[in-house]
Every structure is written in C-alpha cells, then in structure tokens.
Amino acid sequence: MPENIPANNTSGSSIMLKAVNLTRKFDRKVIFENVNFELTPSSATAITGRNGSGKSTLIKIIANLLIQSSGELNLFNKGEKVKKENVFKYIGFVSPYLNLYDEFTGYENLKIISDIRGSGHGNIDNVLKRVGLYNRRNDLLKIYSSGMKQRLKIAFAILHEPKIMLLDEPTSNLDLEGISVVDDIANEYKRDRILIIATNDAHERSLCGNEINLNEIKQS
Ligand SMILES: Nc1ncnc2c1ncn2[C@@H]1O[C@H](COP(=O)(O)OP(=O)(O)O)[C@@H](O)[C@H]1O
Ligand SMILES: [Mg+2]
Numbered sequence: 001m002p003e004n005i006p007a008n009n010t011s012g013s014s015i016m017l018k019a020v021n022l023t024r025k026f027d028r029k030v031i032f033e034n035v036n037f038e039l040t041p042s043s044a045t046a047i048t049g050r051n052g053s054g055k056s057t058l059i060k061i062i063a064n065l066l067i068q069s070s071g072e073l074n075l076f077n078k079g080e081k082v083k084k085e086n087v088f089k090y091i092g093f094v095s096p097y098l099n100l101y102d103e104f105t106g107y108e109n110l111k112i113i114s115d116i117r118g119s120g121h122g123n124i125d126n127v128l129k130r131v132g133l134y135n136r137r138n139d140l141l142k143i144y145s146s147g148m149k150q151r152l153k154i155a156f157a158i159l160h161e162p163k164i165m166l167l168d169e170p171t172s173n174l175d176l177e178g179i180s181v182v183d184d185i186a187n188e189y190k191r192d193r194i195l196i197i198a199t200n201d202a203h204e205r206s207l208c209g210n211e212i213n214l215n216e217i218k219q220s
Contacts (some may be wrong), residue, residue, distance in 0.1 A: 014078045015090065015163055017062070017194060019194050021071035021153055024057050032214050034071070041163070044190035046205045047198040049214030055198035056097070058214070059168050062196065063093045075164075088117075092157035095168040096152075100141050107137040107150050110159060119160050131155045131181055146173040158185060165189040168198045176212065185205065 022035040023102040031054040039045060047055045060066040061073060064087040075082040075090060082090065101109055110124045128134040141149065150173045157165065168185070171179045186207045189195045197204050205211075 003094055015194070016059040017164065018076065019071065019073045021059070022061065022073055023070045024054060024061065024066075025069045032130060032217050035212065035214075035217055037212060039194050039196070041193050042191065044186065044195040044197070044208040045210040045212060046208035047196060047201060047212045047214065048205065050200075053214040054201075056095070056168055058212075059093075059095070059166050059196065059198045060097070062164075063091050064088065065093075089160070090163045091166060092160070092162035092164070093166045093168075094153045094157045095166075096169050096172070097168075098156070100149060100151050100152060102142040103140065105132050105138050105140055106144070106148075106155075107118060109141060109152060110155060113156055114159060123159055123161075127155045127159050127198075130158070131179065134172075147178050149174055150174055151178055154181060154185065162193075164176055164194045164196070166196050166198075166215050167204075169201065169204070170197065170199075171201060171204055179203070 009171070017037075019040045020038050023033045024031045035058065037045070038197055047058055049055055057066065061068050064084060075087055087120065101112065106128065107124065110127065111121055114121055114124065125134065128137050131154050133148060133151050133155065136148065141152070144152065154170070165185070166180070170182045174182065186195055186197070190207070195208070197208055199205055
C-alpha cells in the first residue's frame with residue numbers, strides 16, 4: 001500500500017484531529033491533564049469517565065466552544081491546519097447544553113441554523129424525516145417532549161453532513177425508536193468520518209471501537 005492517501009479519497013478521509021497535552025482547569029482545579037489523541041476518519045471514540053471527570057468539557061473544546069487551559073488541539077485538512085473560525089463547518093454536535101428556540105417550530109429552528117451556517121434549506125425535510133419529526137415539524141418547540149427536542153438536536157447536527165460528529169450522551173431522553181435513530185447515525189458516521197461520543201452508557205460505549213478514559217488521565 002502506498003503511504004499517501006489519495007486526495008480524492010471518499011468524503012472526509014483526509015482530515016485529522018490531533019490533541020497534544022490538552023489540559024483544562026476551572027480556576028485552579030485541574031479537570032483533566034495531558035490528554036493526547038490523533039483521530040482520523042473511519043473511527044469511533046468514546047470519551048468515558050465518572051460524572052464530573054470532564055467529558056462534556058473535552059467535547060466542548062473539540063467543538064471549539066470552549067478553550068483549553070494549555071496544550072494544543074488542531075484539525076488538519078489535507079495536512080493543513082484548519083483556521084479556528086472555520087472549524088464549525090466540520091463539526092456536528094449533539095449536547096445537553098445546546099439551546100433551541102422554544103417560540104419557533106421544529107422546521108423554523110432548522111431554517112434558522114441553516115441560515116446561520118450559510119447553507120440552503122434543501123436538506124431540511126429529509127433530515128426531519130430521518131429523525132422522525134416530519135409530522136411534527138410545524139409544532140412550536142415549547143410543546144415538544146424532551147425526546148422530541150433530543151431528536152431535533154440530532155437533526156441540527158446532521159443537517160450540514162459534517163465530517164466530525166460529536167455526541168454528548170446522545171440517547172438520553174430517547175425511547176427505543178429514538179435510540180435506533182442515534183445508532184443509525186453513529187454507524188453511518190463512523191464508516192468514513194470521525195465519531196466521538198461522551199458517555200457512561202454501556203450501549204453508547206458499544207458503538208465505539210476506541211476509548212479515552214478521563215478517570216485514567218486525570219491527575220492530582
Ligand atoms: N463553567 C464552569 N465553571 C466551573 N467549573 C465547571 C464549569 N463547567 C464544568 N465545570 C466543572 O468541571 C468538571 C467537569 O464537568 P463536565 O465536563 O460537565 O463533566 P462530565 O461531562 O464528565 O460529567 C466538573 O467538576 C464541573 O463542575
Ligand atoms: Mg457531561
């Protein structure tokens with residue numbers, strides 16, 4: 001096999017997410033220290049650790065929503081560093097911390113995020129069907145159940161078909177049918193993209209081949 005991957009290989013195949021000695025403190029409290037990884041497409045990684053070990057903190061740093069205290073995190077595309085302001089284009093993120101607009105419908109919420117991202121509206125109906133919300137698309141979010149809101153968050157994350165999918169406890173609040181939507185998406189994304197799941201749930205963990213265990217990394 002040649003060492004160089006051809007540039008026109010399948011979608012997302014030439015990206016790499018690399019962390020070197022990633023450390024995060026809040027005030028003087030060290031949450032995790034010296035986390036190192038190098039992730040490439042066709043991989044699924046679980047971030048595990050007890051409550052408060054920093055799983056959500058680490059995934060927010062990867063999503064570029066929070067900054068590390070020290071160490072480096074870079075995304076490379078075809079060997080070039082992606083500028084921080086462009087990282088969001090590569091990332092889909094499902095998180096308990098994501099806020100949706102209660103005063104708008106499901107459809108309108110997706111339209112707003114598409115406008116912010118500068119992508120078209122052409123994919124919205126398909127995505128709503130995929131997460132099982134198409135029939136409820138014109139209902140205001142304030143009458144959605146927590147499981148329906150979780151499905152809408154998944155719709156947000158897949159709308160722009162990102163190359164890196166970050167899921168923070170994605171099956172929480174979901175019924176069996178909702179869990180199978182997450183499973184399908186996880187299986188699809190790990191095929192040729194980078195999938196990362198922050199979790200303590202055995203089922204979510206089982207979707208991943210690799211593990212970053214923050215209990216083992218945390219110092220002091
Ligand atoms: N904004 C913040 N300010 C201060 N401490 C925080 C903040 N966010 C998280 N923490 C603390 O960081 C630790 C890790 O939190 P978190 O990443 O949510 O853990 P996990 O997702 O593993 O349960 C916890 O002790 C939490 O209280
Ligand atoms: Mg968490």
